[in-house]
Amino acid sequence: MSVWSAAQPRACFPLLTQQSELIWLDSAATTQKPLAVLDAERAFYEQINANVHRGAHRLGHAATEAFEAARSSVAHFINSPSRQQVVFTRGATEAINLVAHSWGGSQLQAGDEILISMLEHHADIVPWQMLAARTGAMVKPIPLTDALELDLDALAAMLSPRTRLVCVTAMSNVLGTRPPLSRIIAMAHAVGARVLVDAAQALAHDVIDVQALDADFLVFSAHKVFGPTGIGALWARMELLEAMPPWQGGGEMIARVSFDGTTYAPPPLRFEAGTPAFAQAVGFAAALNWLQQQDRSAIAAHETALYQQLAAGIAHIDGVHILGAPHDKGPIASLAFATAHPYDVAQFLDNADIAVRVGNHCAEPLMQALQQHGTLRVSIAAYNSAHDITRLLAVLAETLELLA
Amino acid sequence: MTTLSIPALPASLELTALRQRLADAQGWENKNRTLVQLARDLPSLPEAFRTEDHRIQGCEARVWLYTDDQNGQIALWVDSDSRVVKGLLALVWSAYAGRSADEVRNFDFAALLQELGLSRFLSSSRVSGLSAIVRAIQRAV
């Protein structure tokens, strides 16, 4: 296996080269963007810009082609059988809301159950609670074990013919936990339930293959995978998409409109009312293509090595520990402090130009389960280096002494 | 509820002394270090009073405020689980303790932050947290 050197990817990221002292350990909130993404959007605006799916002119055709090519890139990145199964959305959150409204609104009724992992981000909780309130379906949390893994025995006991949907993250944005997706999906399918996988965090780190995974729905956001803000996607099985009603009305999503009745376009356009974020779609594709050109297993090994360096260093500092020790986890660590307040620690890290996130990370139910008011999250990406972690550990040790 | 006997403000936290220390601390890091030192001098609110009743909403860190009217002058006790915030609360305490209702209503806390060069350094969420505390003190008189 080749060795990944972070110096080379860091050089691809204009913000990181222009702010050479900055240590960005907040990639789980949003990643920085490689030049390839900025160039792709700029080139689109300079050379092609036109609205998609409507222009009777050269640029309109070129823009539509670029937009649909971007859809193909996304489909290819997750090994979708077809690009029609990729619906562009504003991000993971909107993708989940789409499924809740359209699939959930048409399929669920009182007495049905939605099982939601305790690890989920609010984006994968609140839309289901809203759906439950509308339909009378019930939302039930899947608990965690002491090691902060999903409790599969508990899940097995909860699954029943009433279970219609299981919602689970591919990587916790708080703890980095990777639940055993294949097993969970097989267990859910065995009772006839569908599974929605939140891949918002995992996509930048793991190779995701929707066919191998056998998932029903999968969602993600471009801005967490080196792409632009304002765009993301829903992937779903074709037979599910075909049966799903539209959730927003407008242009682009119709086959024909008359005041006697309107017929809808087939998927994916049925779910893309209005002008889509087409320039961002081009940037999104550029981000995925950039990532695919890198040696992804070398990046994964590099991130794991940095995580291990972090964990080993934290073990030697008094008054702080990493929450949870799941056996499979990505390069995300939530730090808990014996006495120091995470906001104070983050403030001193910020003084040293080290960016981390503090708070409940949009996962209040998980925080309650962890009995934490907030944690300090360190999240690692391809462009981080051993120097970043060394510096974080040094400033952290100094800060905790100062606050002791 | 049982009442609390509020301690006197430590001399190191008199407004003039405190003004000097914060004005002398140059730069973001030194200001933060000074705030952490100030926090050490501020007595901690007893655990029994760190309750939801006494909590100020709208702060990132948890903040508790206890006030009492002592012959027309306000006595107060403020505390936080964050050291940096507690350092800022030392400033609140020294600005408001022992003042009359009129003085409390008229004191311009934002101007004090400005004068000490703190406004520039504080995030907007810190500033809105501090205004929530000041408003709660003004409501108490």
Ligand SMILES: Cc1ncc(COP(=O)(O)O)c(C=O)c1O
């Ligand atoms: C696991 C997870 N799911 C969903 C989201 C929501 O993503 P977005 O805000 O881009 O829609 C996030 C963002 O933090 C996340 O970490």
